[in-house]
Amino acid sequence: MNARLAIATVVAFFLAALHSTLALKGSLSLDSITFDKVVPHFKATLVKFDIQYPYGEKHDEYGVVATDLKNTKDLLVAEVGVQDYGDHENQDLADRYGVKKDDFPVVKLFLANDLQNPLTFPSNEDFKADKIKQFVKRNTGIRILLDKCLQEYDELAEAFMSRDLSKENREKFLKLAQEKAANLKEDEKKSAEVYIKVMQKVIERGDKFVESEQERVKNIIAGKVSDTKKSEMQARLNILQSFLKTESASSEKQEL
Incomplete structure (x- = not known):
């Protein structure tokens, strides 16, 4: 029993370390509780729904978005990690907004005047930082400086x-x-x-x-x-x- 507990503890620390490593600078991790407390306070909130420990090119591109928009007033860049095992953390959030695992990552834009009906970054668009920033700029009116713009x-x-x-x-x-x-x-x-x-x-x-x-x-x-x-x-x-x-x-x- 002690051996199993020790292994479980090691795994827990490993996953925590992994999550810390993969966390994006400029992006806030939200869960089922913090989501409703935080999102309403911003004019617009960009949220990426993904697996609990995301990685790869698309995750990196979203990291560029988070970095580029870190000083943009009235806009929050955030992530929701959805767990498909165990306690299924944040699955309720994914269900609330019709997000399916097979579609991950899914990026949604929540506007303060209509939080129940977020906009979805088009699945047929290239998942690139500039494309996502264009999507935000086009739909929020928030001033965002895109690449090569002055x-x-x-x-x-x-x-x-x-x-x-x-x-x-x-x-x-x-x-x-x-x-x-x-x-x-x-x-x-x-x-x-x-x-x-x-x-x-x-x-x-x-x-x-x-x-x-x-x-x-x-x-x-x-x-x-x-x-x-x-x-x-x-x-x-x-x-x-x-x-x-x-x-x-x-x-x-x-x-x-």
Whole structure:
């Protein structure tokens, strides 16, 4: 009996150490009790439902999200580990939100004004950090800086796309963006040039240009292109996201 107890103790310490090792920086581990105490206090909460001790590429990508969003106000990045043996810890949470083991990992976005109906990160999307951050940015209106984006230019893009802005005022924002580019570092100038070109095209063709260009870039990324070209197009897609108006929550909901 003592031998069994000793083995059980060693296993418990091993699992605790493993969990500590795999815990993601910037992500909070939630359970059936803490979930309802914590989530309502944030404007938005991103939660990954997964096995109790997750690992692998997708877990690493979520770790990048947690790190990148660690200083984002009003947004919590969290995880729920679901146990499929023993006490089946947190299985009740998975059942509450229709999360099935075969679909792990499942990422859901909880909005403060509708916690009972979270949005689900599309299963047909690549499980990549930038894709997940786009998903959050698109559905929350929370300012998130995506790869190759510039905070000052993101703010300009948001103001530029205001519904009540006249063509004359948009041209003023365009001029301001061009002037600011002169003082940027070389790599930042490349990003600024994309913002500027998008502004020019919107003035020429109207707001619909942003969505049509987004679709065009997505098609290029989905095609047979080099990794370099794909990276370049992803950066463009990230910048285009700064020009898109926040979508209504209902547009992203999925039936499980």
